[in-house]
Amino acid sequence: MLAVRDLAVTFGGGLLNRRAPFRAVDGVSFEIPRGTTHALVGESGSGKTTTARAVAAFQAAAEGSITLLGRDVRTLGAGARRELRRNVQLVYQNPFGSLDPRRTVLDSVVEPLTNFGLEASPSARREHAAAALTRVSLPAELHQRRPRELSGGQRQRVAIARAIVLHPELLILDEATSALDVTVQASILRLLDDLQRERGMTYLVISHDLAVVRQIADTVTVLRQGRAVEQGATAAIFDSPQHDYTRDLIAAIPGGAHA
Ligand SMILES: Nc1ncnc2c1ncn2[C@@H]1O[C@H](COP(=O)(O)OP(=O)(O)OP(=O)(O)O)[C@@H](O)[C@H]1O
Numbered sequence: 001m002l003a004v005r006d007l008a009v010t011f012g013g014g015l016l017n018r019r020a021p022f023r024a025v026d027g028v029s030f031e032i033p034r035g036t037t038h039a040l041v042g043e044s045g046s047g048k049t050t051t052a053r054a055v056a057a058f059q060a061a062a063e064g065s066i067t068l069l070g071r072d073v074r075t076l077g078a079g080a081r082r083e084l085r086r087n088v089q090l091v092y093q094n095p096f097g098s099l100d101p102r103r104t105v106l107d108s109v110v111e112p113l114t115n116f117g118l119e120a121s122p123s124a125r126r127e128h129a130a131a132a133l134t135r136v137s138l139p140a141e142l143h144q145r146r147p148r149e150l151s152g153g154q155r156q157r158v159a160i161a162r163a164i165v166l167h168p169e170l171l172i173l174d175e176a177t178s179a180l181d182v183t184v185q186a187s188i189l190r191l192l193d194d195l196q197r198e199r200g201m202t203y204l205v206i207s208h209d210l211a212v213v214r215q216i217a218d219t220v221t222v223l224r225q226g227r228a229v230e231q232g233a234t235a236a237i238f239d240s241p242q243h244d245y246t247r248d249l250i251a252a253i254p255g256g257a258h259a
Pocket residue numbers: 011012024042043044045046047048049050051208
């Protein structure tokens with residue numbers, strides 16, 4: 001589904017800047033088979049979000065290749081890039097950033113369908129959007145509310161509905177459950193697991209919460225200062241970490257690695 005090879009992303013540098021560019025991502029490679037979940041973990045500033053933004057083509061890569069469904073996202077033409085925009089959806093920690101405070105949540109889910117010219121009529125778009133909201137278990141009586149009238153967990157359900165209404169192949173979840181308390185977090189993780197089974201979606205998860213990663217990821221890449229220090233199957237990484245840095249990350253999980 002996704003293959004990232006020797007990815008490098010740099011910031012700064014250039015003709016007017018005497019300093020060498022800063023390599024925020026420095027030679028990272030990983031693959032995600034369709035229908036599976038890969039997690040990027042590492043301390044703050046290790047390059048997780050920058051890697052994900054490069055995969056979604058929101059961030060230019062300096063080196064390497066990013067192959068999504070057999071095509072390099074770095075060299076796509078305008079039409080294929082638009083299809084990539086539909087096919088790769090992001091869900092962030094704070095859904096306030098993506099939800100318009102003046103719109104009802106139903107209208108917020110209609111919007112991407114309108115933007116991508118999907119569905120023949122406004123009423124078909126509303127129906128499709130309502131079905132997506134129902135799928136994420138947002139009760140119908142909340143569809144006409146504004147984001148501020150919902151709880152954090154309900155808002156995150158709306159953000160997920162906005163993403164899945166476009167039927168993406170790849171969902172990037174950037175600290176998507178980090179702001180939620182544990183019971184709400186657990187119900188969102190269950191929803192994501194159900195959606196993955198139903199639709200065969202592929203997930204790229206960014207999380208500093210290794211308890212969440214252990215629960216949902218099939219494979220993990222551990223990033224440190226833009227480099228992959230360790231990667232492999234989740235159970236292997238957690239049960240026998242090879243690198244001190246990984247051991248320290250695991251040791252920092254509240255309640256221990258088996259929480
Ligand atoms: N637009 C930018 N311009 C300059 N430097 C940047 C930019 N975006 C990120 N960086 C730097 O790149 C490095 C990696 O940042 P990134 O956001 O990818 O880390 P992260 O692992 O996602 O961290 P966090 O967990 O705090 O979100 C950091 O040193 C950051 O300061």
